[in-house]
Amino acid sequence: MPSGSFIFDSGSRWMRVGSADRFIPMVKWDCCHVRQQIWGCDPLQGYTMTEVRNAMSVDVEDYFQVSAFERYVDRDDWDNRECRVERNVDRILELFERHQVKATFFTLGWMAQRYPQMLQRMVTAGHEIASHGWSHVRVTQQDRDAFRSDVIRTKALLEDVSGREVIGYRAASYSIGAENIWALDVLQETGHRYSSSIYPIKHDLYGMPDAPRFAFRPFNDDFFEFPVTTVKIGGKNLPCGGGGWFRLIPYQGMRWALRRVNNADGESAIFYFHPWEIDPDQPRQSGLDTKTRFRHYLNLERMESRLDRLLADFRWGRMDEVLYWPRVGDSAEPFARVG
Numbered sequence: 001m002p003s004g005s006f007i008f009d010s011g012s013r014w015m016r017v018g019s020a021d022r023f024i025p026m027v028k029w030d031c032c033h034v035r036q037q038i039w040g041c042d043p044l045q046g047y048t049m050t051e052v053r054n055a056m057s058v059d060v061e062d063y064f065q066v067s068a069f070e071r072y073v074d075r076d077d078w079d080n081r082e083c084r085v086e087r088n089v090d091r092i093l094e095l096f097e098r099h100q101v102k103a104t105f106f107t108l109g110w111m112a113q114r115y116p117q118m119l120q121r122m123v124t125a126g127h128e129i130a131s132h133g134w135s136h137v138r139v140t141q142q143d144r145d146a147f148r149s150d151v152i153r154t155k156a157l158l159e160d161v162s163g164r165e166v167i168g169y170r171a172a173s174y175s176i177g178a179e180n181i182w183a184l185d186v187l188q189e190t191g192h193r194y195s196s197s198i199y200p201i202k203h204d205l206y207g208m209p210d211a212p213r214f215a216f217r218p219f220n221d222d223f224f225e226f227p228v229t230t231v232k233i234g235g236k237n238l239p240c241g242g243g244g245w246f247r248l249i250p251y252q253g254m255r256w257a258l259r260r261v262n263n264a265d266g267e268s269a270i271f272y273f274h275p276w277e278i279d280p281d282q283p284r285q286s287g288l289d290t291k292t293r294f295r296h297y298l299n300l301e302r303m304e305s306r307l308d309r310l311l312a313d314f315r316w317g318r319m320d321e322v323l324y325w326p327r328v329g330d331s332a333e334p335f336a337r338v339g
């Protein structure tokens, strides 16, 4: 096994196999420091509830750039499409403003190049800018060098345009998993401090079902992976971190799942959505297969009102402020050695 690669054991521990055959296992990070004041007991759930701050995120890409449309829309044709991202992002900024919520915008380099003022509006409103790669190519379709160039180029432009350091990265379609876990190495080497690119579920397009469900350090330093949120039911990880699932499952079900993560797991949830999901009037793509059409267009008209409820029902903040900075400098023991 090459230096710097990983193996994964059945006890949910990550091990780095170093050049000198040293094994450094990861133990799950204890999130007790993000638990906040106790505010009561939920009679339905029967255990003490804690009010936990969650991380809100937006993946800034337009309707024609989603991975599920790759077969139908050529990247060379992107510039000929009606781009609706600016008006949708402005509506999201208003929505966040109404609820006094700060969030993280994982933004494509392609977007930053064309809409620099949109990024400046995000920054002015107090939101975090993070990277979603240049043009939404899944990491599974890139080799190490191509991935490295992509994330360096994107980070540089986002920092140029926003005037802020960019520390976070999210892979297109959560495309980091067991097969290409080297991508975390590259992110760390290129100055990123956290990734939110692993979805610990089984899915036809993405997922790494055996990955830890919550924040972990893949290396012996301050780089973190923050997996998108799942709820464990009957021994299975089920998605509750947003996207199409949020439009499919009744709102009460999603709220129950997120409360369970906050109260039973005692962890912050990570939620994500896209600007095109609040845009039921977006141009319809022809020729889609049934599954893709169903997933993409389902309940778009209900999305904004659901988000409205979600923002009111939970406490939210930026990824860096909720998840990253509270962990850095903490001298708790995140690591343990095996003999």
Ligand SMILES: [Zn+2]
Pocket: 059, 061, 132, 136, 171, 172, 173
């Ligand atoms: Zn995306």
